[in-house]
Amino acid sequence: MRQINMDDLVQRVMDELSKKTQEVIHFxxxxxxxxxxPNNAEALERAMNRTPARIGIGRTGTRMKTTSYLQFRIDxxxxxxxxxxxxxxxxxxxxxxxxxxxxxTSMQEYLMNLDSGRMLSDESAKWLEQHGDxxxxxxxxxxxxxxxxxxxxxxxxxxxxxxxxxxMRNISVGKPIFINKGRVWIQDQVAKIVGCKVVISLxxxxxxxxxxESLSAYMIYKPDAxxxxxxxxxxxxxxxxxxxxxxAGAYLAELLEEILKYQASGVKxxxxxxxxx
Amino acid sequence: xxxxxxxxxxxxxxxxxxxxxxxASEEKSGDHMxxxxxxxxxxxxxxxxxxxxxxxxxxxxxPVIPYEKDEVTRIIYDDLNLSIYExxxxxxxxxxxxxxxSFSTGMxxxxxxxxxxxxxxxxxxxxxxxxxxxVMASQKMKHQAYCNTLIGEPGRLAFRCQPNHPIDDPEGxxxxxxxxxxxxxxxxVIGINPNNDSVESVIKLLKMSHDFMQKWxxxxxxxxxxxxxxxxxxxxxxxxxxxMFQSLAGSQRANDAFGVSKDLLDEAMExxxxxxxxxxxxxxxxxxxxxxxxxxxxxxxxxxxxxEARTYGFCRHWKPFMVxxxxxxxxxxTLYDGRQMIRADLExxxxxKLHGLPMGIAPTxxxxxxxxxxDQEIAGMLTTLGGANFYMGVPGGDDVMLSYQDTSYHxxxxxxxxxxxxxxxxxxxxxxxxxLMENGRLTERAGDLSVFD
Numbered sequence: 001m002r003q004i005n006m007d008d009l010v011q012r013v014m015d016e017l018s019k020k021t022q023e024v025i026h027f028x029x030x031x032x033x034x035x036x037x038p039n040n041a042e043a044l045e046r047a048m049n050r051t052p053a054r055i056g057i058g059r060t061g062t063r064m065k066t067t068s069y070l071q072f073r074i075d076x077x078x079x080x081x082x083x084x085x086x087x088x089x090x091x092x093x094x095x096x097x098x099x100x101x102x103x104x105t106s107m108q109e110y111l112m113n114l115d116s117g118r119m120l121s122d123e124s125a126k127w128l129e130q131h132g133d134x135x136x137x138x139x140x141x142x143x144x145x146x147x148x149x150x151x152x153x154x155x156x157x158x159x160x161x162x163x164x165x166x167x168m169r170n171i172s173v174g175k176p177i178f179i180n181k182g183r184v185w186i187q188d189q190v191a192k193i194v195g196c197k198v199v200i201s202l203x204x205x206x207x208x209x210x211x212x213e214s215l216s217a218y219m220i221y222k223p224d225a226x227x228x229x230x231x232x233x234x235x236x237x238x239x240x241x242x243x244x245x246x247x248a249g250a251y252l253a254e255l256l257e258e259i260l261k262y263q264a265s266g267v268k269x270x271x272x273x274x275x276x277x
Numbered sequence: 278x279x280x281x282x283x284x285x286x287x288x289x290x291x292x293x294x295x296x297x298x299x300x301a302s303e304e305k306s307g308d309h310m311x312x313x314x315x316x317x318x319x320x321x322x323x324x325x326x327x328x329x330x331x332x333x334x335x336x337x338x339x340p341v342i343p344y345e346k347d348e349v350t351r352i353i354y355d356d357l358n359l360s361i362y363e364x365x366x367x368x369x370x371x372x373x374x375x376x377x378x379s380f381s382t383g384m385x386x387x388x389x390x391x392x393x394x395x396x397x398x399x400x401x402x403x404x405x406x407x408x409x410x411x412v413m414a415s416q417k418m419k420h421q422a423y424c425n426t427l428i429g430e431p432g433r434l435a436f437r438c439q440p441n442h443p444i445d446d447p448e449g450x451x452x453x454x455x456x457x458x459x460x461x462x463x464x465x466v467i468g469i470n471p472n473n474d475s476v477e478s479v480i481k482l483l484k485m486s487h488d489f490m491q492k493w494x495x496x497x498x499x500x501x502x503x504x505x506x507x508x509x510x511x512x513x514x515x516x517x518x519x520x521m522f523q524s525l526a527g528s529q530r531a532n533d534a535f536g537v538s539k540d541l542l543d544e545a546m547e548x549x550x551x552x553x554x555x556x557x558x559x560x561x562x563x564x565x566x567x568x569x570x571x572x573x574x575x576x577x578x579x580x581x582x583x584x585e586a587r588t589y590g591f592c593r594h595w596k597p598f599m600v601x602x603x604x605x606x607x608x609x610x611t612l613y614d615g616r617q618m619i620r621a622d623l624e625x626x627x628x629x630k631l632h633g634l635p636m637g638i639a640p641t642x643x644x645x646x647x648x649x650x651x652d653q654e655i656a657g658m659l660t661t662l663g664g665a666n667f668y669m670g671v672p673g674g675d676d677v678m679l680s681y682q683d684t685s686y687h688x689x690x691x692x693x694x695x696x697x698x699x700x701x702x703x704x705x706x707x708x709x710x711x712x713l714m715e716n717g718r719l720t721e722r723a724g725d726l727s728v729f730d
Contacts, residue, residue: 035725043730047456051442051449054673054685055456059724062690064673072650072673076682079644111609111645113310114572146645206608207644208680210443229573230504230536237472237678242443267506267536274476274510 027070034058034065052210052241075209082212083107087148087180095155097142097178098131100124104181117183124179125193132194133174138166138256139196140173143182147204153213154238154245155202161249162200169257184232188223197222198259200252205236213239217252221265231266233259278335282326289323294331294339298397299580300324301404303620307571307581307611314580328401329371336397337366341579341587348529348539353396353590361393370401377402377414377631387418391633396527396590399631400583403624408659411623415663418630422559424498424598425519426703428465428666429635433705434698435667436689437601437637438463441470441678445478447485453672454489455726459713460686461693462670464704465599465637466520466562468500472678479503480516487517487554493711493729496703498555498598500562505537505545512552519555520562520598521545525591527565527584530575532591539594546595559598559635565589566603567621568611581611582624589632599667600634602626605641605648605656606681615652618642622656626663637667643681650674650682657684661692668692690719 031048034057038044048056057068064072084107092099101121104110110117120128133139140162144151159176166173174194179186184201191199198221205214216236220227233255238248259265262272280297281290291297299313301324308314315321344350368376376382376390403411421429428435440453450469457463467486471479479501486499498519501508505523512518523542526532542561549560565588567581576584585604592600604621605612612618622640629636640656642648657668674685684692692698699705699717708714713723722728 035727037721038725038727039722040727040730044725044727047452047726050446050452052677053440053442053449053453053456054675055453055726057673059460059687059690062687062694062719064685064687068673072675075675076644076649083645112306112613114574114610206680208677209644209675209682210677210680214443214680228536229534237443239443241677242472267504270474270506 027074028067029071031057031071032067034068072209079207079209079212082149082207083146085148087144087151091152092178095159097176100127100177100179102179102181102183102186107181110181114183117181118185120179120186120189125189128177128190128193132177135195136172136174137197137260138171138173139190139194139199140176141179141182141187141190141199141201142176143179143186143201143203145182145204146206147212147214149207149212150204150215150239153240154215157245158202158215158238158249161246162252165250165253166256169253171257171260184218187218187220188227191220191223198256198265199223200256211239211241214242215239217248219256219259219265221259221263231268233265233269279330280327282323284319284323284326287319289320291324291327294336295341295579297324297327297331298341298401298404298583301328302580302582303404305567305581305611305617305621306609306613307568310610311571311576313578325405329405330369331401332366333368333370333373333398334366336401337362337395340395341397341583342528342577347577349527349532349587349591352539352594353587356594357395358392361390365390365393370398370405373398373402374405374410378410382417384418387631388633391631394631396586396632397583399628400586402631403582403628406627408623411627412659412663415627415630419664419666420630420633420635422596422598422635424555424557424559426464426496426498426701428598428701430702432699433701434661434665434693435465435701436462436670437465437468437667439468439470439669439671439676439683441676443472443678445472445482447481450482451485451489452726454486455729456672457670457686458495459726459728460670460690460724461700461708461714461719462686462689463495464497464701465667466498466500468502468520468522468562470502470679474503474507476507476510476514479507480511480514483511483516483518494707496707505541509545509548512548517554518549519553519560521549521553521560522562522564524564524569525588526569526573526575527587527591528570528575528577528579530577531570531573534573534575542595559596561595561597562599562601563592563597564601564603565592566606567625568604568607571611572607582621585625586628589629589634593632593634598635599637600629601637601639601667601669602629603639603641605646606643608643609646613647615642615648618646618648619652619656619659622660623663626660626665635666638665639669639683641681641683653682654688657688657692658695661696694718
């Protein structure tokens, strides 16, 4: 019977184990070409670079290949996780944004009860009455919505561009505010309190797979009890893979000037603009 | 009319037909949010019992939103065949369910009674049906419509190619369009959701998709899913449109919020028949989905499923080519998880078909919902079994503009493969000509967008 050296054996097992932990998988994050024999490889490559859409990924039978399937599931998991992330106080301080709150006290309440995100908390409403700038042309509202990542990624570029654009056009602007867990309709209450002509809300969109950083702008001219959804003008997909935040700032300033000129937003604004050529 | 019952020695009293309908609905978060849902599982069953014994005339005489107040109710009632209604008005909802499921009731019988049923009666029946009930009943009905091509033939399943791009880059859209077509997705319509709703931009996308169809002789229809008023402006400006799109809802207040009305839809359809590029007669494409009224705060005290049925009652007035159900697009406040989403899809397919509509389903989920790809694929397979006319086709299932998940080009091809279904007749011939399909199966070449380069 052969004598086994226990120390030697333990050492070999340990070596093997440490080797295993050092072998890390670096799973690709970019889409991978999965079409094996394309008709025109160059055209396929160009097309894949032209859009964030999942194209050129090939198939096995009628199903996705393993890498593209796992990439899809990873992106979806990340997007689902992103919804639950809270905005950082340091970020708000850096942008000098006063933080107001809707009536939603938790993410779960915000998701499940729309009304909770459509009204300011009593305390925030009182704060706005006392400290908000009154009677301006435009009031800017920023809100995390369903993606704090969207605010963090776009607002630092978008907000100065928007403010500059409005200043160039001699449009008066109230001090921007941040509303934690606010929905679009909360802008109606804000407009009523500060008595502005147009209110613009910059809100984080629900995270998609291609990006969790997409922001939308909702604008409405003098909202009141008869306001309907189609009275709002919406510009969506503001992010680095969509409309760039800086460009969006300039464009929104131009659009706000138009809304002020026609004294209408949404479908009404579109109709008036069409009539006037 | 009996609005009370005793179950397990407990007495349950309901206040109205509307209340019974709401409480008899399977559990959904949107009905809880609007405070219409049953408060317990047994109360839900009590409502189903009361509903099963209501006569159809009880429902007819008590519309959930009054005729005088609501345009959707008016369309539903004014379009009804009263002679057929007279024949069945004394049936209970329970009897209607059994009639629908009976061996002796087929497509002709269902098509006939459909003309005598209000949307609330159809919703009521679905509330007494289980998943298998809904799929078996759906399978009996397959409604056809004609635009440039024929949709709804037995043994065929179509797809909308949905090649969206976050900033409407025409070349990016074209790339996704080619990819979809190479998988056989796009026979229902090539339908682009624009990010930019301006008329100029919409015209550009319409021309681009039309020109591509012309160049490659693709037998299908094109559509850009802007607001209907924008599409009408584009059409007046000479843009080539073969299908006109609009989202619709089940209450007048919700449709007001969408910026649509009967008059506007009449005008749009008339314009399409005069200036559109399709032969028709079915030139409209509608989208619907449970929960839109709740999220627009215009549910009028009516549950989501009943409102969805009313939307179909409204839709059928304009004899659409496609009605696409997108329950699951909104979020957890209306449909909480995969279970609620799957249930909604099955209900909607059945309810749409019993309205006589050429129904398609978009089993979808958003990333703030408690659902994932597995739930979505279950909903897709079950509604395929139920004989949906079409689904969406999104590259890799990920819509990079609207930020939600829908059926992929891969799923599209898989649903056909699972049940041996073929693309629409003319489109299948085109795929064969392009070398993308043989005997109903994708060839080696399929799935390569560069076959167009």
